[in-house]
Amino acid sequence: MAAAVLAGAIGAGLAARESGSQPAATPPPRASASEAATYPPSELVRSCESAGQALRKRLDDDFAILVRPPFVIAGNTTAGELEQMARWSVLRPAGAMWTSYFDKRPDKVITVLLFKGDKAYRWWAGTLFGDKDLPHFGYYRNVDRTLVMNIDTGTGTLVHELTHALIVYDYPDVPTWFNEGLASLHEQCTVGEREITGLPNWRLPALQAAIAKGALRSLRELVSARDFYGPGQGLNYAQARYFCLYVQRAGKLPELYRHMRSAGRAAGADVKAIEAALGKPIQTVEKEMIELVKGLKFGR
Known part of the structure; x- marks a missing residue:
């Protein structure tokens, strides 16, 4: 199986940036491979093993548990x-995200709970966390680094939320539009060993x-305003996703990520990062993106 095809839906993100330094003309080089070669550290392995044992006590015998640092993964299967x-x-x-984008890897346990069936998903979310008003597909609990998923709805939302869980270690002040755009790109995609390639999905129409x-x-307004989760949230997700797909098809998404990460928090920094990564004014970028979107098709 050379690639996995994933489909899914919505997720939640991180707070937007507010102020800071100007972006660099070129992004810094990738970090050395030394961290990857020694990852995971022994302390994290021990923490994952302890977390797995603690989780075993909270779940019933219907659940299997895997410890794969930094992840502890459980499911009623x-x-x-x-x-x-x-x-x-x-x-x-x-692994593909670490290869393509993220230099820094998690130093804390990330728990992944995969529930088969809406009933189990809602009952266990309420029992374990007291969560009641749940998204249909799943969600990420930033407070305890836990992905809670109704896996019967597909795996796209899982990869969406996984993006949020991993990006924070490498790019903690990622702007919301880019955080959600990249995560939404992963809702429907092919996953190779070294990269994730986004495909058209249900947000297109x-x-x-x-x-x-x-x-x-x-x-320009999408990447400059700080109202992503406002009244136009649904369209903001779609616009951010297909901007990321446009950049990916231009072969510049890892480069844009590094420009964004080094851009700082100054007003206009995101626009400058986009223009630096793509080598053209944002107005030209927008025109090209719109032409791409017009020609895309999505069939269920």
Whole structure:
């Protein structure tokens, strides 16, 4: 199996940036491979083993548990099924993101709970965490670094939320639009050993309709305003996702990520990072992105 095809839906992100330094003309080079060669550290391995033992006491016998540092993965399924889900929807995507984007890896345990069936998903979320008003597909609990997923809805949301869980260690002040754009790109994708490639998904029709009506705000406004989760949230997700897909198809997404990470928090920093990575004004970038989106198709 050379790649896994993933489909899913929405997620939640991190706070936007506010103020700071100017972006560098060129992004800093990738960190050395020394951390990857010695990862995971023994302390993290011990923490994961302890977390797995503690989780075993909180779950019933229907659950299998895997310890794969930095992840502790549990699901109400067989050990074999859980191993396959972990391999293709957690470990392989994480490895691809570390290779493509993230230099710094987690130094704390990340728990992944995969529930088969909506009833189990809601009951266990309430029992373990007291969470009641749940998204249909799943969510990420930043407070305790836990992904809680209704895996029967597909694995796309799992990879979306996994992106949020991993990016914070490498880029803690990632702006919301880029955090959600990259995570949403991973909702439907192919996962190779070294990269994740986004594909058109269910967010496309709404974006195409907004373009046709002239109702899409400018790319500059999307990346400069701090209202991503406001009234236009659904369209913001779509616009950010397909901007990331446009950049990926231009072969510049890892470069953009590094420019963004080094950009600082000054007003206009995100626009400058985009222009530096793509080598053209943001108005040209926007026109090219819109033309790409107009020609895309998504069939269920």
